[in-house]
Amino acid sequence: MNFSIEMIGVWFAVLLTLSIFSYLYGDNPFYKSAEHIFVGVSAGYIFAITFWDTIWPNLFGRLFPSYVQAGFKFDIIYIIPLLLGIFMLLRLSKKYSWLSRISIAYIVGMAAGLKFYVFLNSNLIIQIKSSMLDFNTDIIGIINQIIILIGVISGLVYFFFSKEHKGTIGKISKVGIYFLMIKFGASFGFAVMGRVSLLIGRFEELIKYSSKEYSYSTPIILISMVIILTIWSVKETKNDKLKQINKR
Amino acid sequence: MFNIKNIFIKLGQLDRRLIYLLVSLSVLIPLLNPNLLQLPTKTTKNTQIVFDSLNDLKENDKVLLSFEYGASTKPEIHPMSIAILNHLFSKGIKVYIVSLWPEGVMMAADAINEIVDSNLFKVEYGIDYINLGYKQGGPVVIRGIATNIGSVFTQDVHLTLLDEIPMMNNIKDVRDFDFVFDLSAGFPGNAEWVQYACDEYKIPLSSGCTSIMVTDAIPYVESGQLKGIIAGMPGAAEYENLVYDYLNNLEYNKFMNKNVDIKPGKATSRMSAQSITHLLMVLFIIFGNISYYLTRKKNN
Amino acid sequence: MKRQLAYFVVIFIGFLALAGHFINYPPLNNFIDNDATQWFDIISGFAAFLGVINLLQLHTNKLVYKRKNWEYSILTIVSFMLMIVFGFFYIGMEGIPRGAHLKVEGTAFYWMFDNIYLPLGSSMFALLAFFVASASYRAFKIRNFEATLLLISGVLLMIGRVPIGHIIPWWMSVEIYICIIFALTANKFSNRKNMISSFILCLVIIPLIIYFLNITHWNLFKIPEVQEWIFDVPATAGSRAIMIGIALGTIAQSFRIITGREKSILGD
């Protein structure tokens, strides 16, 4: 078994994959450790990526261009995000924690302004524009577009809040919910398709790692995990019974 | 008659773990021997639109390829990126790679290495393709590329300044690209490219995405904001076959190396496992409903 | 006074972000297009520091007070510290500038990423295939007409989208349609006897009628074509209705924020 860093990596990958899959059996020590390792590794990973890809090039790259050489020119206005960032850190001090509200206010205000404009354009105006009937399709194409029109309008009527859903509005919104349900069914069907593909990809990797070249890592780890898990669950059920006995 | 009904009711209340075991078997068995089930793949309308719009591009056109997927969605998207890169390189198109997901850079590197190792095409870094690496910020970066690419990307993935790379000198913003193709698996994805860049500046955009995102992107496809869409792994298998046939009956042009055989893509081989598992899911739904109907009959 | 300042900032920035798209003043347009949202990332970058402190605090408390499952907190702290060391101090390869080393194969950070972070992420994602199976098994019930629509479009899409869907012959799709129609109308029949008899009658007669009218080549009987129609027409209408609905919801919510009416966010 060639003992290289890369081989340890493969064994680690297979061990962690199988401990995540052990969750299907139920909550067990393998899953708990994989979960906690995942939380620690991902928190560290995101923190490092955030610093090296955002703060270092975009902020310090503009405040100290000569030192950072991220290709940006000096830009005095970037003092403000630096201040807002420090305000954010002041949350740790009881006295000045109210300053962090200004940074939050900036983000919330900016998000509201930008999303207002972007959603209005691409998700409202263009969608209204595309409800026009184009005639260079055959008769079935035109019927389809009429069905789409009915579906969109009845779907919107379903979302009426200030009107009682009775009488004609009730009937239209009933039709609307039918269209929405067909859309949800289609999304669910697609989701099944997507998830199965990912499982196939994962199993393919496990099969790849069970070859001689990777010194049969998957079968060895799989068998040892199954043995340990059976011992653990037998011990677990035993001391559950003990707890019940001394509780009575 | 009575015990048949009981069997059906029991079939409707299988333990969760038994379902999980059945699903793993239905995936494992076809993967272990792929030629268990050979099935023809028929190209759907949207995949064909994507192929045609990329095929209309001419030599030396500039295409921006954006990688926004990671290892967890690699099985669905990676076959697409390889098929698309094969298609673009076979037409001598200049490919500009950006990634808005941290893992996107590695996926792009994997895809490029796989194509370079197959030495099907004579492509060179800095001449035929360039990788601008990863920038955090999602819509911020897309907005930056749309309005002025210099405000977001100043170096390529090897940290050489863009001004020193000839390929980049007449690229100022998204309008200098002839086509934008987005490989997306979540946020930021094809919706953000539509909203923040291509709608406003009228740049042709198409996308290959995970199956779950397809129903959200359909209104954009229907209104023409997205030129067709490649939907999940089945879409990837269809596109792979289109490119495979295209490359085969294309007499070797100056971009391709002679006597190199063209290998079929990965997605096609996984389709049998996909089909069997789908059938299993449908059976679950049918049995679940039969037992639901019988138990409801029994109660009232 | 402190709260008024926060409200003023929300209203001012919100209005600025909106007006920046209309007023013809290049420095403002440039600010809105590029810098405004970059600032957002920088501030959230600083806040990441707070998140990490909170995480460490939580797990060290769990460790110190030996709360339930405290042994696992050691794993979280150790793996977090390892990533910080590999991310900022120890690179593991010469000649790679600090900062770019995160994504260069061969560095310690990349080894952790490739062999620990990636397998965990993709395995969690792959778990979804199992959960989708159990969800479809448990939740896809013909409770009412809407749930049946959800089920039919889901099933037809699942079969139609994979190669197996192309092999299904026309008569089998007719049988499937008959089963669906009877599943819908099952409770409308007075007694079970004639429901089952008419069900079997249809199963036999209808395919024969279709065969004699020789309309067997119709798209209606090819599941992939039916799936494509469901996907192109009703599902598109549903998606567009939801998209417009969500756009209106977002616009109304943004309006309430920009006019300072959403109070609870800034702790009023």
Place this chain on the structure above:
Amino acid sequence: MILKRKLTKYVFLPTFIIGIYLYNPFDIFLIGNEMSFVFIILICFVIEYFIEKSKNGEEIYMRPIAAIKAMEEAVGRATEMGKPVLYIPGIASLDEIDTISGLIILGHVSSMTAEYESDLHVPVAVPIVMETAKETCKESYLKQGRPDLFREDMVHYITDDQFAYAAGVNGIMLREKPAAVFFQGKFYAESLILAETGNSIGAIQIAGTGSSSQIPFFVTACDYTLIGEEFYAASAYLSGSPEMLGSIKGQDYVKVFCIVMILVVFINSILFNFSLMNFNITDFFRINLIK
């Protein structure tokens, strides 16, 4: 007299602003996105009109939404069973409107948990959302007069990564077995992992999201779901203040306006095709800036 004042405020003022914008004195406005400007002015004034109408006391009818009524009942059930309430505000940061709506609903849910004295637990995936959530919960407990019940570690950060967060929350659900689980915010692929685990521990699950690709999972796996726009309206429903309800009514009328516009575009395209009308309205629907 009031009619005259209302007329000036809600008819003349908007038309006056649009007039100035189109006249574009000294070229102070950008050209190209006039349609967006007209839409924005129209939407703002319609919503403002209904807010003012409902502020001076006009009764607003709001159709009942099952999920919102079920929230109080879910918190009540959790208190009876002495089990915690788990609130998940989505995995997106504050730049998503879904997260802001989720935090507003958290404000109302935390005032319920303060009132019922049940144990609240809010795991978050983004540090800024953690800070804002702490702020919102502290305020709600203060307003209910129970600042003593508020514990600093009610709201805690797990990790930014989508699936590590799902794994962490799974662990919390399995070990703490909450009786009520709220999913209110922006969700992606991990929504089904959380909803299925919540279902397997038998908790009441109330979901609300604007991510339309995840709604099918919540519809199938949760007890109640706020679909798309209902999720954004929930914060106004729960606050019950006349201003908020007025804005929902205004939103409805904007929806009527959109439906009318869709029909106008549809009919215009038919007439234009048969050349009964000479101009095509969709030319106005341009959103690309001519810079």
